Amino acid sequence: MKVIFFTGKGGVGKSTSSALFAYKLAKSGKRVILNSIDPAHNLHDIFDCKLNFSPKEIISGLSVMETNLDQWVKKYLRDTEKDFKEVYKYQEAFNLHKYFKTLKYSPGLEEYAVLLALEDTIKKYNNYDYVIFDTPPTALTLKFLALPSVSLLWLRELVKFRQMILNKKDIVTKIKDGKKGTELEKDPVLKRIENLIVTYQQLSDRFEDSRNTKIVVVMNPDKLSLSESKDIYTRLNDLKMTIPYIILNKFKGDESICETLEKEFKGTEVLRFPQNDTEIVGLDCLDELDLAFDLNDFDD
């Protein structure tokens, strides 16, 4: 299964491009799931039908869904709250548990919700040939793509520190009681940190696996869009993620910008999507558009 992210500045045509790719891939016989994780969904407009969090088959081989991020935040908080209530039961006497509701305003929860939704889609639909994500605008996308690496940095330091503490505790037990300490084996905090490391390592490996995970940056032929795309390129390189394709949407025939792109984004293929004056709504419009790209290249 291959995972493709369509990313770029807001309004450059990420949803249209991802819809077009998903549609053409399905037409070529592949099984494709297209999931919008952008809080401002557009896929229902492009496919001209109602969509929600469960996949809807648009044509044979193509299922489309729009993930409700608020629901993921709520689900996550519900699970956390359940955990809290089990530990801090005494707080219910003061009705303190209702203050847990404020957790939903914690910074960073939105990108974590995106990550949860993404992980769920990849796990649930791993029998598809392609899972394509129409992502939110740059800031949020870069944050959730960086989240596994950032989390791993923290967790690896925390696990080392926790092990040092537990080792010392085991030494004390040995000196005092003359028997081997079991803190290292039993500590629930250490176990949970280790489990989290496994989860984030899998996600990080998936993101860095350039053969099976592809990032397509969509941009328009203008300065602002170019500048933001450069930023995405640099940030993703820092995360050891590569960008095999750039879609130059609304291309007006100016080849000089393509030369700039090929110079700035080394090793990246530039795909030109010509300016289209008609609105792209419905399957007929998608049928008419030519991708000018060999879809088999995605299999490499």
Place this chain on the structure above:
Amino acid sequence: MFKRLVSVIIDFFHDMGTVNRENATTIIEYEIEEMEHIFALLLFGSFTGMPSPPVHITLQLLPLMEKDLELIFTKVATAHDGLAEITNILGEV
């Protein structure tokens, strides 16, 4: 009488051993307590304005760390008198 004397001597050396082991571990235990405090502070740094891990890591570990939180709050009370705490430990050794 002889048996009782032997028993008292054995108990004396046993207690001596226990006291020595206690003394030997006091500083390590203090160090462990400090390290646990730093660990909790690293994890819940946002409470005190320190950089902290992404919030989902904190939230996932928080339910397991009731004791560590207690330690933080105890530390708040004793933090102003660190010197006394150290001399206390050294006095015990």
